[in-house]
Amino acid sequence: MRITLIHGPNLNLLGTRETEIYGRDSYEDINKKIKQKALANDMEVRIFQSNHEGEIIDAIQEAKVGSDGLIINPGAFTHYSYAIRDAITAVRLPTIEVHLTNVFAREEFRHRSVISPVVAGQIVGLGTLVYLLALDAIKQIIEQNHR
Numbered sequence: 001m002r003i004t005l006i007h008g009p010n011l012n013l014l015g016t017r018e019t020e021i022y023g024r025d026s027y028e029d030i031n032k033k034i035k036q037k038a039l040a041n042d043m044e045v046r047i048f049q050s051n052h053e054g055e056i057i058d059a060i061q062e063a064k065v066g067s068d069g070l071i072i073n074p075g076a077f078t079h080y081s082y083a084i085r086d087a088i089t090a091v092r093l094p095t096i097e098v099h100l101t102n103v104f105a106r107e108e109f110r111h112r113s114v115i116s117p118v119v120a121g122q123i124v125g126l127g128t129l130v131y132l133l134a135l136d137a138i139k140q141i142i143e144q145n146h147r
Helices: 027-040 053-063 075-079 082-091 129-145
Strands: 002-007 044-049 069-073 095-099 121-124
Touching: 002 027, 002 053, 002 129, 027 044, 027 129, 044 053, 053 069, 053 082, 069 082, 069 129, 095 129, 121 129
Parallel strands: 002 044, 002 069, 069 095, 095 121
Antiparallel strands: none
């Protein structure tokens, strides 16, 4: 089972960026945990990060060939990128949207996701755990779809 995991803008700064909000785990620490979890579950994970909307769209489109599912933390693009939403819809892969923080307990503009209506589910507010839970969820969704 092959999964593409996409980190959106500013997530490369984790561990140093607003640690009181996003935690102290570095981007590298988080990716290490993701890779370990994937390996333990007989999954391959391709991890991609970009601060650029077009590159994220390209990564989503590339996932159509060679990936069974998609996990995405779109960062701030969550709230306004119809282009990312359309790319997710176009590739027709099971997709989980994740956010480290509880976006519903933060600023009003973060309460709306244009991405969530086109994904299988959303996991928010549990820090690094959101990625690990998303791996479990996407695996079950893919297995159910292949029955």
